[in-house]
Amino acid sequence: MHFHKYPYISNFEFASTDAKGNLKTSLGSYSLKVSASDEGIFHLGISGKGWKVNDSQAGLSFKPSSISAGPKLEVSKNRFILRDSDGEVLLESAPRRFFGQCGDASVFEFIKEKADAFYGMGEKWTGLEHSGKTTKFWNTDVWGDFNAEAYVNGRPAPDPVYVSIPYLIIRRRGKYIGLLLDNPHSTFMSTGFKVAIAEQMEVNPEGELLAEELVSKLSDGRIHLGAESGQPNLFILVGPTLPELTRKFQNLVGTTPRPPAWALGYHQCRWGYESARDLFELDAHFTKHEIPADGLWLDIDYMRGYRVFTFDAKHFPDPADAISKLNAKGRRVIPIIDPGVKWEKGYDVYERGRKADAFCKNPQGLEYIGLVWPGQTVFPDFSLPSARQWWSKEVADFASHGIHGAWLDMNDPSTGPADNDQMCFDHGKKSHETYHNQYAFGMAQASREGFIKAHPDQRPFLLCRSGSTGSGRHTAIWTGDNYSNYHHLKTCISTTLNLALSGIPFNGPDAAGFGGDTTPELIQDWYKAGFLFPVLRNHSMKDTRKQEPWMFGPAVLKVLRKYVRLRYRLRPYLYQLFIGNELEGEAILRxxxxxxxxxxxxxxxxxxxxxxxxxxxxxxxxxxxxxxxxxxxxxxxxxxxxxxxxxxxxxxxxxxxxxxxxxxxxxxxDASILPLARVSPADNTFDGSKVDFHVFLSRAGTAGTEYEFDDGLSFAYAKGAYTRLAIEAKLSRNTLRISTETLHEGAGAPDFTVTTTTDIATVEINGKAARKVKAQGVPLGNYKTQTWRA
Structure with missing residues (x-):
């Protein structure tokens, strides 16, 4: 795969439209189907010779309807025009340059306006705004596929990386448009197609070479979305605002299921944790240093010779007993699960997979062999429902040890030095490119099903390295193998924001960096920057400086502990944001x-x-x-x-x-009401019914919010076992009046307090005078507060 070479636009023949609305090129006639939903989403599907089947497994939630109001899409007379509800043109193509074909490759082209700004594109390490960018979407094993200068210092930043979501957000004249290619093959985008030739000349979209003095007279370029193969399917979403667009897109690809509350806690990981002893030592340190923590993670060393779904008996003589004891202490054990299965006769996982015909084939029809941690390795074919069913059973058996979450790694898929082009799918009938980008999606889908089989009434937590459109329905994403430096600290912000806008709100980087040696200054800055990221996991590489919070001396420990505790204080607020995403598709980090x-x-x-x-x-x-x-x-x-x-x-x-x-x-x-946890500083338990509402009102006026809680663990909320409360605060002079209304009560009544700043003289709660009580939980900041109870 050539990551920095793209189908060149001048090689595409742009289609004409016949009287029946079909597209015609010299290679044939292609059916164009245009449909719309009443949410302001349009679908353009093109089928015909070579493009008869859509290989996407994204499972988009799109319901066509006949709408009379709202945005309008016209595809006729060889041109594309999208208008808003007022008739203003939002997006258009040049005449006879809407859709192009070059063999199996396809491209959509639109006119770019000078003031356009571009966002989204899933996981890109190349900044927040994407003007003038040409990029490919192909899941990579970054450290295996790029040189160190690229992935360490971003010179240049590696592209593409682990997650492929070919979704482009266009900000145009204060309005927002979303373009999604629902094509799992190798896709590409360009936001202003300009090519430099030997840094002397530029090429315009028509391919004409221009001398340097004419470059400034070029049009502002074109926007291209295309694929090297695969059926062309384009979804077009009209905001018009970014929140509206994000909600529409999130509901199209699927919202993120409500996670267990412990997934929103603090997590500690290192390549090198291998034994029950390591985990109990971590637990003791967190207790000693009074740092709340929910997750203790195991990298590849816990396994017997890196064989998936095994424990090394030397390190875990009784894994279920060790895990049970840690669960009782409030620590969840989260082991790594790789897709590669050691190619070894007699190894029970391999034998069961072979019997189920669950492994990918090579072009000869034999099992495809790669080279990963166990040595020669075979790979489940997650394109097959039967293989996903086999894998989910293996996961369920493994989870019966008391495991409630997993770290799904190496699913790009990484095959080591072995070229994965020979890895075929669907019993060897489908080429590698058809499911390469979807490989991690299938693994996450099957793994989630396995955990639910093992623990039917407990929400699992999965964290995955790679993904594609819609992966957020099954798993959270961590942004892969990063490095301990300020380049990665800064760029992790734009990376997680664009992922959040691209349907993956549950994401985050390895805090303090995976590779290299972190420093006291860097780890402090990283915790202060990332303590409210959806995922907060400290993870480091073997043979690097240990970076547990207590490894840097008392002064650094004090800072790191402060921000971990502050995360737990704010966990009810984070939990509300996840509820909002599940129900409405609202963004979390923004x-x-x-x-x-x-x-x-x-x-x-x-x-x-x-x-x-x-x-x-x-x-x-x-x-x-x-x-x-x-x-x-x-x-x-x-x-x-x-x-x-x-x-x-x-x-x-x-x-x-x-x-x-x-x-x-x-x-x-201003005018915010934050729900805060009423817990002691080192306590990681979650009880959503015990909440402290911190009211922020700078002057006379009102603030309002809704607060929902459940048991934080099970699926009972989906059957009504949740309580939802509406809270309104009115400030007049120095008196604050709080009124609440129970909108739904299925998890008991809330036990709440109210916190204010000290300029508030009196508080009334539901018409009764409130009394001051002792505050519970760490303070948010360096200011004095008062806590009140009805």
């Missing part, structure tokens, strides 16, 4: 322009070192080495509460903040 509009003085579209956590929390971390101060943009016509100073700051402007070892720039939006 760029600033998700909730706020640009102003002339504050363009938000390229700010990639700040982000929002839901609608109420803004983070502006220090992500550059030895940075002593930074500018912070506070967007919107609102006020922001600085938790470091306890002061309100007017929004709609930029301020300068100095670096501080213990504090990070963290702001709460």
């Amino acid at each position: 760029p600033l322009f998700y909730d706020f509009a640009d102003t002339k003085g504050l363009p938000l579209g390229k700010i990639d070192d700040q982000f929002l956590v839901g609608p109420s929390i803004l983070q502006a971390p220090f992500v550059q080495e030895k940075q002593t101060q930074r500018d912070v943009v506070l967007p919107g016509r609102t006020r922001w509460f600085d938790i470091s100073t306890g002061k309100w700051i007017d929004g709609g402007r930029s301020i300068t903040v100095k670096a501080d070892r213990e504090n990070t720039p963290l702001y709460i939006r």
Whole structure:
């Protein structure tokens, strides 16, 4: 696979349209089917010779309907025009340049406007905004497929990486359009097609060579979305706002199932943890240092000779007993599961898989052999329902040891030095490219089914390295093997934001970096930046500096412990964001322009070192080495509460903040009510019924929210075992009046307190005077508060 070579646009023949609406090229006539849903989503499907079958397993939720209102799509007279509900053109092609063909390859072309900005594209390590980018979508094993300078320092940043979601967000004239290729084959995109030849000339979209003095006269280029093969299927979504677009896209590809609350805790991992003894030592350290933690992770060394679904008897003489004891302490054991199965007669997993005919074939019809950790290795063919069923049974048997989550790695698929082009699917009938990008999707789908078989009423937590469109229905994603440096700290923000906008809200990087030696300064900055990322897992590589929180001395430990504890204090808020994604498709981590509009003085579209956590929390971390101060943009016509100073700051402007070892720039939006956990600082237990509502109101007015809780563990909430509460706060002079309404009560009544700043003299709760009580839980920041109870 050539990662930096693409089908060249001048080799495409652009189709004409006949009287019946079919597309015609010199290779034949192709059926064009256009359909629309009442959500403002359009589907363009093209079929014919070579493109008869759509190999996608994404399972998109698209229901065509006949709509009379809303956006309109016209595909006629060899041209494409998309109009909004007012008739304004949102997106169009040039005449006779809408759809092109070059053999098995296909491309859609649209006119680019000069002020366009581009986002999404799934997982890209190349920044937040994607103007002028040409990129490919093909899941890679980054450390195996690129040189070290690329994946360590980003010179240049590796592209493509682990996750392929060919979804482009276009920001145009204040409105948002989404374009999704539902094609699992190797796809590509270009956001302004310009090619430099020997750095002397540029080529316009028509292919004409231009001298240097004419380059400035070029049109602003074109937008291309194409595939090297596979049936052309394009979905077009009209926002018009980014939140509306994101909700539509998330519901199209599937929202993220509500995770167990423990998945939103803190997780500790290292390549080198291999035994029950290692895990009990970790548990003891977390207890000793009073750091809450939910997940203790095992890398490949726990297995017997790296054989999947095994424990080394030397390291785990009784795995079920060890895991049971750790579960009782509130620590979940999360082992790695690789797809590669050792090619070994007598190995029971291999023998059962062979009997089920579950493994990928090579072109000769024999089992495809790769080279991974166990040596010569075969690979499950997750394109087959029967293979997924076999794998889910193996997972279920493995999970019966008391395991409730797994780390799904090497599913790009990574086959070591063996070329995976010879790995075929569907009993050898389908070429590798048909399911390469979907391989991790199938593994995650089957693994989730296996955990639910083993524990039918407990939500599993899966964390996967690779993925594709719709993977968020089955698994969270971590952004792969990164490095301990400030380059990776900064770029992890834009990477996770674009993944969040591309249907993968449950994601995050390896905190403090996987490869290389982290430093005290870096790990502090990383925890302060990432303590509210959806996934918070500290993971490091064997033979690097150990990076557990207590390995850097008392001063660093104090900072790291503070932010882990703060995550647990805010876990009910994070949990609400996940509920919002499951129910509505709402984003969790968000760029600033998700909730706020640009102003002339504050363009938000390229700010990639700040982000929002839901609608109420803004983070502006220090992500550059030895940075002593930074500018912070506070967007919107609102006020922001600085938790470091306890002061309100007017929004709609930029301020300068100095670096501080213990504090990070963290702001709460005015008129917010944050649900906080009422737990002791080192406690990792979750009880959603016991909550503290922290009210932020800077002046007379109202704030409101809804709060939902369940048992945080089971699927009972889906049968009504949840409680949902509406809370409203009204501030008049220095009196705060709280009113609540139970919207649904299936998990008992809430036991809540209310926290305010000290300028509040009296609080009434549901018409009765509240009394001051002792606060529970760590403070959010360096300001004085009061806690009240009815």
